[in-house]
Amino acid sequence: MSVPDIKDLVDRYIAVSFSVEKKAASLVKDQIGSDLTNDQHFTLRYINQAGSCTSSELAEVFDVKKSAITAMITRMWEKGLVQRTRDENDRRVVYLTLTEKGNELYVKAEEKIHILVESFINKFDQTEIQQFIETFEKLDKVLSQTNGQ
Amino acid sequence: MSVPDIKDLVDRYIAVSFSVEKKAASLVKDQIGSDLTNDQHFTLRYINQAGSCTSSELAEVFDVKKSAITAMITRMWEKGLVQRTRDENDRRVVYLTLTEKGNELYVKAEEKIHILVESFINKFDQTEIQQFIETFEKLDKVLSQTNGQ
DNA sequence: TTTAACTGTTCAACTACTTAACTATTAACG
DNA sequence: CGTTAATAGTTAAGTAGTTGAACAGTTAAA
Numbered sequence: 141m142s143v144p145d146i147k148d149l150v151d152r153y154i155a156v157s158f159s160v161e162k163k164a165a166s167l168v169k170d171q172i173g174s175d176l177t178n179d180q181h182f183t184l185r186y187i188n189q190a191g192s193c194t195s196s197e198l199a200e201v202f203d204v205k206k207s208a209i210t211a212m213i214t215r216m217w218e219k220g221l222v223q224r225t226r227d228e229n230d231r232r233v234v235y236l237t238l239t240e241k242g243n244e245l246y247v248k249a250e251e252k253i254h255i256l257v258e259s260f261i262n263k264f265d266q267t268e269i270q271q272f273i274e275t276f277e278k279l280d281k282v283l284s285q286t287n288g289q
Numbered sequence: 290m291s292v293p294d295i296k297d298l299v300d301r302y303i304a305v306s307f308s309v310e311k312k313a314a315s316l317v318k319d320q321i322g323s324d325l326t327n328d329q330h331f332t333l334r335y336i337n338q339a340g341s342c343t344s345s346e347l348a349e350v351f352d353v354k355k356s357a358i359t360a361m362i363t364r365m366w367e368k369g370l371v372q373r374t375r376d377e378n379d380r381r382v383v384y385l386t387l388t389e390k391g392n393e394l395y396v397k398a399e400e401k402i403h404i405l406v407e408s409f410i411n412k413f414d415q416t417e418i419q420q421f422i423e424t425f426e427k428l429d430k431v432l433s434q435t436n437g438q
Numbered sequence: 439t440t441t442a443a444c445t446g447t448t449c450a451a452c453t454a455c456t457t458a459a460c461t462a463t464t465a466a467c468g
Numbered sequence: 469c470g471t472t473a474a475t476a477g478t479t480a481a482g483t484a485g486t487t488g489a490a491c492a493g494t495t496a497a498a
Contacts, residue, residue: 146407147403149410149418149422150403150406150407150410151403152422152426153406153410153418153421153422153425154402154403154406156422156425156426156429157313157425158331159425159429159432160425160428160429160432161310161313161314162351162352163352163429163432163433164306164310164428164432165310166352167432177453177454179453179454180453182307194476194477195476195477195478196475196476196477202311203311203312203315204454204455204456205455205456205457206476206477206478207455207456207457207458207477207478207479207480208454208455208456209477210477210478210479211453211454211455211478212453212454212455214478215452215453215454230463230464230475230476231462231463231464231476232462232463232464232475232476232477233463233475233476233477234476234477253303254296254299254300254303257299257302257303258295258299260431261298261299261302263431264427264431268427269298269302271420271423271424272302272424272427272428273298273301273302273305274420275420275421275424276302276305276306276308276309277301277305278413278417278421279309279313279421280305280308280309280312282409282412282413283308283309283312283313283316284312326483326484326485328484328485329484343445343446344445344446344447345444345445345446353485353486353487354486354487354488355445355446355447356446356447356448356449356486356487356488356489357485357486357487358446359446359447359448360447360484360485360486361484361485361486363447364483364484364485379444379445379494379495380445380493380494380495381444381445381446381493381494381495382444382445382446382494383445383446439498440497440498441496441497441498442495442496442497442498443494443495443496443497444493444494444495444496445492445493445494445495446491446492446493446494447490447491447492447493448489448490448491448492449488449489449490449491450487450488450489451486451487451488452485452486452487453484453485453486453487454483454484454485454486455482455483455484455485456481456482456483456484457480457481457482458479458480458481459478459479459480460477460478460479460480461476461477461478461479462475462476462477462478463474463475463476463477464473464474464475464476465472465473465474465475466471466472466473466474467470467471467472467473468469468470468471468472
């Protein structure tokens, strides 16, 4: 691959990945509506799948400082979506779980996103979709390694 | 494709695309440093490539309200990165252009991101990279259509 | 010429994030 | 055992980015 080729590839990669990122987030936001922000939805999603988790865990997964998690969980707690429970054995630890309301809202939002993504991937054929997911999974793997340096 | 298949595909798609989005943004942020935020960098990028543009144009491209653009451009103007120039023919319009400092900072940040992305895509073979870009371009195209509804 | 449409700004309110200092608790080690 | 380290989470001040609604000024349309 010659020098201008790689520069051109990198250029296209940057431009189009940024564009896709912005547009996808915007679509999801429109679909979820005003009950939940994107970040709050993905927080509910994580807690739901983990059953329960800690602030430190969320901070690592979302790659933000713990104080950012405290603030977000407080906002969600004020809306009645999550609960804080202190660990009896290690009194430093606080477990986060979904309330009934939080779970309901999560399921509703998840359904909406499923419909959105399904209608979206229906615009492509099977081979293409497999390729999309393969692409994302490969990128995700290498990004995880790069982050861990 | 049976029903559980498509549900599973959608699940994987949502999870992995969110993960990639977060990690990529985080890497870029680390690379750019504290001089520029991701959004400010991509705003510089857009203005640089367009030569000059308007607030309305940016609002449409980034899919945010015009007041959000006013606020961001003001922050960048305070840092001496962009200029506002009123159109002489249509006094409603304000043209945004990069200052010398803005352009320098953009070029520097762009170099950093190029090195990052290049080292990143060097971890894959040519066929894979072509596939990545193809994937993003297909997604971008359909996302644009979906947004326009 | 009045009315409508458009461009951009201001303001209040909100989400999200960082840094730094802090509390409370547990673990480590001499 | 007791002092010191590390760990989990919170608080507070400051910044970035966003929305919605009201607004000023300008241009286009009726």
